[in-house]
Amino acid sequence: MSPKLLVTSSPHLRAQGSSQGIMLDVILALIPALGAATYFFGLTVLLPLTFAVLGALAGEYGMRVLVLGRENRLADLSAIVTGLLLGMNLPPSIPLPLAFLGGAIATAFVKEVFGGLGMNFMNPAMGTRVFLFLAWPSLMTSWGPTVDGVAGATPLAILKDGEAAGQALPDLFHLFIGDRAGSLGETSVLALLLGAGYLVLRKVIRLDVPLVYLATVGLITWTFGNKTALFAGNFPVHLLSGGLILAAFFMATDYATQPVSRVGKVIFAAGLGLVTAVIRLYTNYPEGVSFAVILLNCLVPLIDRYTVPKPFGAPKAAQRA
């Protein structure tokens, strides 16, 4: 009896769970927000979502398999996550070819050319949204009528320059529930928080980045949000409007495009808050979330470089190795 034995390097034990499982969890966590979008904007929003996902799958397959000649990795579900997140960042009235094109750009040009899953330096959905926004500004900001027939402007646009023109802000309750103008997946704070709660319970995301991000936006908009007085800004509207909640829980927590260390993550989140608030308050754009995310994504290598954790037992003067 001399069985052929396998020799491998330790450890010989692996935890349950997989990267694919994490992606599946993210997809499940988006379901409440997708449901809310369907409820508020009608079943037709499923079309741009579907086209964005199909575009993302086609983009990944095309770039990865057909152009780069690598193995097909669609089964890791990350392209579906990218497509869904992009779709949720599009206006409900987006032309379907544009949704498909966006999905394809996200996976082909923001993700796969840089090496695919985990190697992209920029959040694919956010990068693509900014591209679409700059290329087709009017299509990307035509919000169409909401359920109760209130026309077009988003709460942030009203906050920025609409109040003077006599447009009323929706009350906080409606902002929380989500029946307001906006990108199709960003409007319902309630639904997004349900999904985020699921991800926290599943230990897919940690709350440090979202909370620091939100706190920074809240603090700055409260302090400087009112042009006539300090500490009089309408920060609750800022927190509940735009793509902030969606970005804080689903984009800023994107593993590949955030710093590795705990300290780095906090710096990253505070930077997101700062840039978002500054764009909202001091530029011509009402919303700054996507710009903030891609800008901070670009700073991640720099943050990583200065936030390498000190190994346990290393001397104070960070002498390593």
Place this chain on the structure above:
Amino acid sequence: MFRRNLFRGGAHLPHLKTTADHPTVVMPPPNKVIIPLLQHMGVICEPTVQKGDFVQVGQIIGDSTKAMAAPVHSSVSGTVTNVDFQLWAGGIQVLTVEIETDGLQTPLKTLVPPTITNKAEFLAAVRASGLVGLGGAGFPAHVKLSPPPGAKIDTLIINAAECEPYITSDYREILENSSNLLGGIQLLMRQLGLSRCIIGIEDNKPAAIAELKKVCGRAKGVSVMPLPTRYPQGAEKMLIWATTRRSVPTGKFPSDVNVIMMNVTSVSFLAEFAKTGMPLIKKKVTVAGPCVAHPQNVEVRIGTPLKDVFAFAGGFSSQPRKVIMGGPMMGVAQHSLETAVVKHTNALLAFGSEDGELPEASACIRCGRCSDACPMSLLPLELHRAALRNNLEDLSKYGTMACMECGCCSFVCPSKIHLVQAIRLGKTQLRIAAARTLARAEGAAK
């Protein structure tokens, strides 16, 4: 660090301590023992016997003049049939002594309890006993107990954490031999002039904690400290932190923070040796895993071939694919069942294909779970990348050498990336580079 007595990071592992409630069974000596002359961290011993010699139980068969070595004794009485190199775990050729047992187990007549009246005699006795760290690392005990002259040791820490899954040999030792353990602790405290001893144990072993409190907890200066169950609680640096809040600097030793740490079974053996003078020739071994018919703790003669130990535990219930000496996190996979139990073997595990074969690795998604789990606060994903690219600058920047290879990062990785394996490679790359630099410097000096 929000919970008391808990180090940073680590992982929750399945306990799988299936053998905890089985009293240890003594295995009779096998027909043949294979005793390697390297059973410790350090320098291999020179054989002191040759083919054809008759040896008795407890007789020295290998010794060294070097400090970092512990003598090796015969665990049986019989005839030396071979002294030759054999392929051993880890892919190294090790000089081994094969002895055919005569079945009489005649002890060496000259073995008497050691006279210990001062520290020098004590250390000589420890060396003569052949004791090495029985927790798994096999560090020669007399070296550990002789800290550098400057060290002001104030605390003895007894490692009873036994944090690896499956292993229960220390646990059984506590339950079955607690009076020896107390004797060993008191011997150590007396000889080393220590007034404080802390026994660190994971809180998933209530029976052992109760026994320790009953037998050892009342002794002067000795306290039992239950600790949260989280791997690697039994790692030297983690346990020192948990029990004393002292952190051992990178590349330094426990004596640098004024502590000495000993494994429970090592300590209890010392008391036994002081009573009988019989050196380290047997070891309690947990034989377990999904392929073992009757998982249990077996007291085995050192040098007993693995195939005989498994046969004693009822053989295999299904075909094993991987056999591990030690725990599933840090144990060494064996290439053959012809290797044998050594001094610091604490477990023999047999896994089938399902548990033995490792999953395919997929792309790193940079989730950061590896760095969250790293008890040493390293960034395993960066070490992995640097090692695969042979990037020496990054390997040293990210503190590769601080890695203790506990395996937490590989365990938690959702992409099943072989992180520890890559980090080992990185360590080797750094060692080679350091050796080259040294050689070049020496060449220049000439």
